[in-house]
Amino acid sequence: MALTLPNRSKAYFQAWNHSVTEVEALHAPGSTLCFSDGTEIAQTEPGVFREALQTRWDAGQRSVLAAEEVFVSAKGNICFTLVDSALPAPPAEDPALDSPGEVLHSPCCFELEFDPDGGVVAVSEYSLLDEAASPELAGWVARYFDCWNQHDPEAMQNVHAAESFIYLSDEVQYGPSSEDVVRGWEQTWVAAEAPRTSLRLFARAGGKRVIALRSEKGPRPNCEVLDFDDAGLCTSYIFADAERLLHRLATAIQFGAPQEVLQLVRRGLPLLADVELEVDGALLPGGTWLDLAMQLKRHLTPNSWP
Known part of the structure; x- marks a missing residue:
């Protein structure tokens, strides 16, 4: 039995840790790779992607990536993968020193989109959201889940844009109006549903997409993806299954x-x-x-x- 989307995601990180040529081979023509700092590499023609990525790696921006958990999106051929990013410490100033320093580990989240043939269409990296540096974005997420935890239909409609969607599974979606979304949530809320608390939030510089992972292990999968507009209203909620x-x-x-x-x-x-x-x-x-x-x-x- 093969669970193809998670396996493809893991294969991507194995290629990443081996060579830039293998990474490029997995990407479909015209695909993109966006880093958490906002840098984007586009596969505009053969070789461009490989050279741009190699330049970044040569500059010391190559981490060893270990996939820890894969979440399959309810929308499209997309995986969200929680990754441990290990960045080697800079070389020691004194070459005589035996150890250049400890490897720096940090969690991050990667979004990988695949075409029907398994080629990588787009990759986006998200780092832990610095709530002090991005208080507005963090506040939007907190407000959304506060309303969700209250199971308050009116409050939920107020935090959704007039045109918005929620994707709960491959076959269960609600939209395109906020009224449709609220009707969907009302059908979904159950007494046993765990509240959204103890969240780890991931985002990309300048972006308005947030990936929320629950730290505690609940009875339900714990990856949710929210997109916001400039006013802080949710335009899209996507559930991703562990x-x-x-x-x-x-x-x-x-x-x-x-x-x-x-x-x-x-x-x-x-x-x-x-x-x-x-x-x-x-x-x-x-x-x-x-x-x-x-x-x-x-x-x-x-x-x-x-």
């Missing part, structure tokens, strides 16, 4: 009872189509998670699916 929960569903599909698969799907796991199931060396036809679950159950235990 890979570990996708693996839970994958395991249930292969080894669990049909009822267990249905329970996980009903809890709100995205019904992603970008999944391949291999049985006895042959790939089953694609479809939603539930389609694939039903196919595999029929293959393994005929007549057992209700």
Whole structure:
């Protein structure tokens, strides 16, 4: 069984740690790479991307990236990956010293978008949001989740732009008006839903997109992506599902009872189509998670699916 989006994301960071040529090979023509400081590299023609990235690396701006957790977006072929960025310390001034200093570790988040063939279309890096340096953006996020935690429809409508969307899964979306969004949230709010607290926020210099990761481990996945307009109103909310929960569903599909698969799907796991199931060396036809679950159950235990 291959969960292709998370695997593609991890393969990208493996290439990053190996060579700039391998990174360029994964990018589709016309793709872009945006760093958290606002720098952007565009693949306008062969070789330009490789040279620009190599120049940046030669200037000491190359980190070793280790993917820690992958979140699959409810919108498009996109992964948000929590990454440990390890930047080597500058060389010691005295060459006689044995150690140049400690490696500097910092968390960051990468957004990777893929085309249908698996080529990388766009990569964006987000660093931890400095709330002291960006109090306005941090305030918008705090206000949004305060309203969410109160489950107050009127307050939620007031923090959404007149034209806005929420993407909760591959098949569950609400918009394009703030009224539609509120109706969607009202259908989603349940008593057992964990409040949005203890958030780690990631953003890019000059940008108005914030990636919020919950520090505590709750019953639901903990990656949410918010876009704001100049007035601080939310124009888009995107839910991204943790890979570990996708693996839970994958395991249930292969080894669990049909009822267990249905329970996980009903809890709100995205019904992603970008999944391949291999049985006895042959790939089953694609479809939603539930389609694939039903196919595999029929293959393994005929007549057992209700």
